[in-house]
Amino acid sequence: MDKIKAGIIGATGYAGQELVRILLGHPMCELVSVCSRSYAGKPYSEVYSNYSHLDYICEEDDIEALADKCDVIFLALPHGVTSQRVNEGILSKCKIIDLGADFRLQDVEVYESWYTEHHSKDILKEAVYGLCELNRDKIKGKRIIGNPGCYTTCSILSLYPLVKEGLIDNKSIIIDAKSGATGAGRGLSLGNHYCELNESVKAYKVANHRHTPEIEEQLSYAAGEKIVLSFTPHLMPMDRGILATCYATVKEGVTYEDMEKAYKKYYENEYFIRLCAKGSFPETKWVKGSNFVDIGFTVDERTKRAIVIGAIDNLYKGAAGQAVQNMNILFDIDERTGINAVPIFPA
């Protein structure tokens, strides 16, 4: 089989760079083009010195030209931009995997109330939400994938079996999430200045983070009813990793064994989902640099609440790794190809 020809637009953000790194190690993919408007013409290794043994040059992000030479284009751009770039002509030539927010929410109204005007409403209709473990079958054969957000990947996968199996009160869901600083990107801000972020923890965007509707939409599909939930992200003094601590009241009589059965039903054969043993819970370090999702759960008998904790690497399974997993599904190769690394530790 010929190698899949891939291009990346927005290759100089943290997620874009992680994608470059993963694709360079992918045995069935050729990275054809690394694009960045801001750095066009500059060696990629000037932007990221970990690539100083390689010769990639940042190119202008001409999506039309890219579509002619690529089988798949990954976009890692600010929301509202991708939906202006993608069109039928491009989709007729190559697959699109969007790491941004524009093709994640199916409900345009919800998108526009949390983000901005959507410029490709027709295309949105055919886009699939690329949460691979849940939507694998829908992804196959599609032309455009909305790659899930980092918090959402972790949160949805953590709660899906409970919601799908009707084990919890859907009105009682609270997600308290913790993320490393790569989630905030490479753009300079006082909040991400070393001495301001180091040795401290804070919540941010309390009650209004844009990943909320994405989690709600997907869990609502699973529940068969509209779910509204609380989502609070926190910033941790570390580079990578998301931990989502999820709370929900269990329905009368639901036991740990019921939960375990549900998690096994959906995830037992999922390579990238690792369920913790009873009494164990995940730590972000055990998934760092990998596509794994670790999930631990219990029922607190005192409060009748399920507590489910999920952990991912936000740049890997939460962005670039899952994007490649989507590519693997789209091109019908082993889903694990190129993203099968054991987590790196200590790191």
Next chain:
Amino acid sequence: MDKIKAGIIGATGYAGQELVRILLGHPMCELVSVCSRSYAGKPYSEVYSNYSHLDYICEEDDIEALADKCDVIFLALPHGVTSQRVNEGILSKCKIIDLGADFRLQDVEVYESWYTEHHSKDILKEAVYGLCELNRDKIKGKRIIGNPGCYTTCSILSLYPLVKEGLIDNKSIIIDAKSGATGAGRGLSLGNHYCELNESVKAYKVANHRHTPEIEEQLSYAAGEKIVLSFTPHLMPMDRGILATCYATVKEGVTYEDMEKAYKKYYENEYFIRLCAKGSFPETKWVKGSNFVDIGFTVDERTKRAIVIGAIDNLYKGAAGQAVQNMNILFDIDERTGINAVPIFPA
């Protein structure tokens, strides 16, 4: 006025050391004796080199001898130990401020179900829970104080006004807490080995942390009814600080303004409690090295949940600082004496 003569038993743990540091800067207190069974006879500066300009020697922790020469003894010992050491004879000679767990819970049964056998049940009856802002009047004149735990100080103060004023559904309380590694003490363990804790986040003691009943007991007093709640502690890759993110469903019609009124009612004149402006939330860095408690709150109109976030320095307001605050109250001097430092930043 003569200086208050103070002794510390258990001076070589992190909380004990913070107490030494604070008392050395206290203008109305003389640190008479620094005791440590493990290091008896050794210079304190060999245990903690930040004291290398001083001449303290660790002494045997002979509480009887200490009671003869001190006005107040601070104990920072493992639970179950203090309750075996304190007796009427000692209490007749000097004040006791216990930084451990033995005199925090009023309900002996609850204590014994979460900890171990209690050896001073009679003395427990006269002990006061030293959460200064709430129990100031009860503390005055007492002989023995149970100094609150770190998580509990932060959690109770964050939720008290809402519970006391009846603004929330008391069955809906969830506290998701994050702590720096000093909370785990100086004892060696793999989980606190640098490379194992660094760059990672995890929950621990999920659904069974011993600070849970302490929070429940105090909030139950405030509510006038028994409260059972969820409390999940997390370990952060940083030295100091606790952030408690608290969730509770508000009663029908409760607004942000109602909440604000409640917080101002109880805290407006509290020097050590700083309420965040609307839309702002605390960060642990802003209270580091200080006795301050920063609290921010909102109502999420989508979910009808109150979200309250509190931040403290776990070693200061969460341990040694509050212990000194208790001493100040007991000896009827300005409550802020010696613990009035502006938080240190960046640090």
Next chain:
Amino acid sequence: MDKIKAGIIGATGYAGQELVRILLGHPMCELVSVCSRSYAGKPYSEVYSNYSHLDYICEEDDIEALADKCDVIFLALPHGVTSQRVNEGILSKCKIIDLGADFRLQDVEVYESWYTEHHSKDILKEAVYGLCELNRDKIKGKRIIGNPGCYTTCSILSLYPLVKEGLIDNKSIIIDAKSGATGAGRGLSLGNHYCELNESVKAYKVANHRHTPEIEEQLSYAAGEKIVLSFTPHLMPMDRGILATCYATVKEGVTYEDMEKAYKKYYENEYFIRLCAKGSFPETKWVKGSNFVDIGFTVDERTKRAIVIGAIDNLYKGAAGQAVQNMNILFDIDERTGINAVPIFPA
């Protein structure tokens, strides 16, 4: 005695803020004015939330107005700026302590070759280099002090006794220094973006850091001959602290005991200098949040080199703390007043 009235120009940088913090705890000083051109009119607590219990408002940095109401003005401004602001009129009204570089180097030519044009050459002549332990007597009674740099304070104090006593080959001095990120200030840059600095170490300004001539000038005074040396700063993934590892070939026959004698001769009675026991060396954590300088030294018999290691808190003894120490000397009060804190640990 009336309190010393102090004003700060450039109060919103990290060094300026540390100065605010220290002066607020100084029992014999009143902080009259906190100035910042960038934030004029804003509450200081909006710039630094650790001050949210206080009411300071950032003022325009009008040095003339300040001179009328202050006994001392601290300036924490970029180099080249202070030398344009200070003049005879101001000096006739109040003392000036400059935390910047403009009044540190006595040799104008050296200053201009490493920095920029100097605008107060006459005033420079009366300025004293405020390295308190070495220049205490010269500082007394002066009108203007050039407060030393952070690297320089640590480096000069580490090497001074060896140079002064002629124990080393002055041509062989190499200083390999390591600093926390506060040394780079609060200005945004990619190099100080959290994820870029965290978990990494690098050298910077190799062979051309501006603290080099400052160290050379002072050590040359001590040596009575011109010293040229190597100075290499490194950036550490931590907030505070400088460690200077100094190497120099000892003169024939020089032993550890000779070195010890020299260090004791100059430092035994210096409160803020703590000499490590034989075989011990400093760590930055033991001086954090304090004005102490810890110094350890040895002779490597294999290479006949002296190795001297000094540690300071770069914002405290390396900037604001020493500035206050200079103020104490200028106003003839106990040098330790207000800067006598035990180092904070763990933090």
Next chain:
Amino acid sequence: MDKIKAGIIGATGYAGQELVRILLGHPMCELVSVCSRSYAGKPYSEVYSNYSHLDYICEEDDIEALADKCDVIFLALPHGVTSQRVNEGILSKCKIIDLGADFRLQDVEVYESWYTEHHSKDILKEAVYGLCELNRDKIKGKRIIGNPGCYTTCSILSLYPLVKEGLIDNKSIIIDAKSGATGAGRGLSLGNHYCELNESVKAYKVANHRHTPEIEEQLSYAAGEKIVLSFTPHLMPMDRGILATCYATVKEGVTYEDMEKAYKKYYENEYFIRLCAKGSFPETKWVKGSNFVDIGFTVDERTKRAIVIGAIDNLYKGAAGQAVQNMNILFDIDERTGINAVPIFPA
């Protein structure tokens, strides 16, 4: 070609674990056996949860049994142990790559003066020092390799061209090295307790670190004369990475261009050595999780000193990665196989 069958003795230390991780991703190697005396019988994933998707069980470290089923055995054991285990019988069956210190130093007397008694002096004679870039030709065909230490790999490669080409005064070499905490291993100690190591920097084993004679022996070979040098290791608050800042007086007239020529002569075609552009210097983050060595250099014209800075990942090129590089050379496959990862960033 059949896959190389590999076993690891001492697989549960940090270097052993990194080796497991790398070998699992090596396309031409089969990891046959993972041995650990302390954890024999336990799932490897209980020791390191990043392996929770795999089924390796720790085995007894029976080197005789291992020799029968393996083509190569890696040993990651404390010094003095390996030299007691290896014997002619084992060497007749399989290759040995020792990550410990026992087969690094050729001079037994030096070994015994820095370490302990050597138990395999005969075997030591045939052992090759596995610094691949310098000893590639000697490694081929050998039976036993002493895999270099982490500090030594970085230090020797940084200085080799200057020494070999005679550009510096060999008596003037000073190496000031900085390492992340993984270098200290997984064994518990107060110095590696999170809160003790975090946010601080210190030197350790000043003038007596055991990597000193290893660097000296190799550089002496290059120089053709005995070299004695200064080596000072420092512990950084980070997980991985070594930065070696090397100083040496250049011989009269030696310029940057001379140095550049020397570095290019030896390293231009070395895949894993990346020379920094003029004026640039390495940072440990750019080599993390990779086998690369980044080297930058300059001449300080003021002091006539060469400053050379090298960076490696101590667990990768400094231990497990180089061990695999040695395996690749021994088995005559492309040296880069399985260790060709782009450095992971940010991490």
